[in-house]
Amino acid sequence: MAQMLNKFTRWQRSESQYLAADPEAVYSIVGNLAQTGSWMKSFDGFVVHDDQRGVGTKVDLRPPGKLFGPLHRATAPSGSITRRNPAQRMVEFTQPQPGGDMVLRWQVDSAGSGALLRFTVALRGIGTAAFKFSVANALCADFALAAARLFKVIPPAAHRTVPAHVVISGGRGFLGRNLVAELVCRGASVAVLTRNAEPDFPAEQYPWDGRHQGAWASALTHEKYPVHLINLAGERVDKRNTAENIAKLTASRVQSTATLAEAAAALETPLASWIQSSTTAIFGDGGETEFTEDSPLPEGARALPEMTGVASAWEQAYNDAQVNAARSYVLRTSLVMHPDAPLLKPLSLLVHTGMGGPLGSGKQWFSWIGMEDWLRLVRNLLGLETPPIPAGVVHAANPHPLRNHEVMAALRSIAGLPGLPTGSLLPKLGAAALGSNARVALTGRKVTSRVLADAGFDFAQNDFAATLHGE
Missing domain, CATH: 3.40.50.720 (NAD(P)-binding Rossmann-like Domain)
Structure with a gap:
């Protein structure tokens, strides 16, 4: 019973893409959520407050959709940076949802002579089923193209x-x-x-x-x-x-x-x-x-x-x-x-x-x-x-x-x-x-x-x- 309940109250999806670029150069952009909207076009990006001082920084998500986007902006509370580890090249954002929350995580790892960029969306709570179809999958859409946009803005000296x-x-x-x-x-x-x-x-x-x-x-x-x-x-x-x-x-x-x-x-x-x-x-x-x-x-x-x-x-x-x-x-x-x-x-x-x-x-x-x-x-x-x-x-x-x-x-x-x-x-x-x-x-x-x-x-x-x- 508990396993079946988890199916409906927890959900996670990850997308990854290899980039022939220096991992630190990749993370210098990925780790700054204020820049996310410039390369991830599956949503309108973030409004980051407090100059990104670290964990606890207030962040407003601009989600996708002509219907859900305006509704979210009008009714949803701000989210925040809940984890940031520059040494591990990882940053995580959490958005409160009715009856739960949504976590977005970006991780940049070394991979051969380049970098592996991984993006994870995790949902928790009673609204999981609804948010999976309305928001979460849409955030992952065309992630490979988003990574290609990111590659284009990395300084030429940092990629091959x-x-x-x-x-x-x-x-x-x-x-x-x-x-x-x-x-x-x-x-x-x-x-x-x-x-x-x-x-x-x-x-x-x-x-x-x-x-x-x-x-x-x-x-x-x-x-x-x-x-x-x-x-x-x-x-x-x-x-x-x-x-x-x-x-x-x-x-x-x-x-x-x-x-x-x-x-x-x-x-x-x-x-x-x-x-x-x-x-x-x-x-x-x-x-x-x-x-x-x-x-x-x-x-x-x-x-x-x-x-x-x-x-x-x-x-x-x-x-x-x-x-x-x-x-x-x-x-x-x-x-x-x-x-x-x-x-x-x-x-x-x-x-x-x-x-x-x-x-x-x-x-x-x-x-x-x-x-x-x-x-x-x-x-x-x-x-x-x-x-x-x-x-x-x-x-x-x-x-x-x-x-x-x-x-x-x-x-x-x-x-x-x-x-x-x-x-x-x-x-x-x-x-x-x-x-x-x-x-x-x-x-x-x-x-x-x-x-x-x-x-x-x-x-x-x-x-x-x-x-x-x-x-």
Whole structure:
């Protein structure tokens, strides 16, 4: 009983990011809460009183949200610095909440030749469930990008650079944002091709529409560094399964690939590498077959048009392009797991409404990879780390795929809730209401990587539940 009570009255989430910078230089900014709002844009920062004399200093939190933010400012008492230890490079802020409190903690540790920045949000008290959804998770949103902004304001003498210029098309989506942050924090030069520029984005942004040549092509040259291209561009996948939507999904990927290839073909110096995004969903509804890079694509009923059809056209556009690059890859990515992964939102909604049992039969395979492993794999493909990965098709997939019932059990365990099986009807009704595709959850494929196993790539995130916790 006490353990179940703790599930609802205590909650904690941590986010961390490596920075190729001197830990003391990082903490000189992180430890000054008056500067937090300049790099953490998930809230409006703090108003710090008493010149930060130390523990007990009065601090007013400016939380996120158009509704909760003004309400908090009008009704909430001030918080305070409850712990500060410059020797350990740690500072902690506590905000009283109705029936409890919220603790925010920043810690900077030495990590190799750089620093590891960890941000923790902890809730205690009867309001935990409400504040977890309204404030706490929002404070953690886009923490990797926040760390990249922080890296940008650290004096150049206190961080190192990597001799690589990386251009990312589709760099503002879920994967792209995390990849931009990772590369910036490791000292690479990063440029993003985007339809709409974002304020305070920690990388240079070039406007493009994915169809026409333009000034954005200048991003593919650099006066000092080799240039790498990572093509993530394409319309959001989880749409209703209609012929019109499938055509849009296909066209957005085929056109952007051809447009990039045309620009790259005009370069005097070939790209150092081209990483072409694809998806393990290319294997459609795979049943019990295990797929590696050597497997043929499915045919017939298992070759779903919104999966195999879209992805195979995407890869064919790349293969037809005669890519002007010294080294090239087709990176078929499985479902990338992170506490903020888009797929988890509808699944978590089912769990928190008591319907978190197996979806459909529960036997369908769920191929996945942790975000940290995916980012490290991309660094390997760029040649920034070892082991080297041979050019060609690569599956970004953990060697231990799960079944749907195992995934849902992990989500229930994290939430501390039971769950009724949903069958197939409820996901179909929910997908229809949300404008998504139920086959994303009701089908699956067992995908692993022979290429990564042969290369000796070591997966660090093998515990699915711990990966969702950010551990």
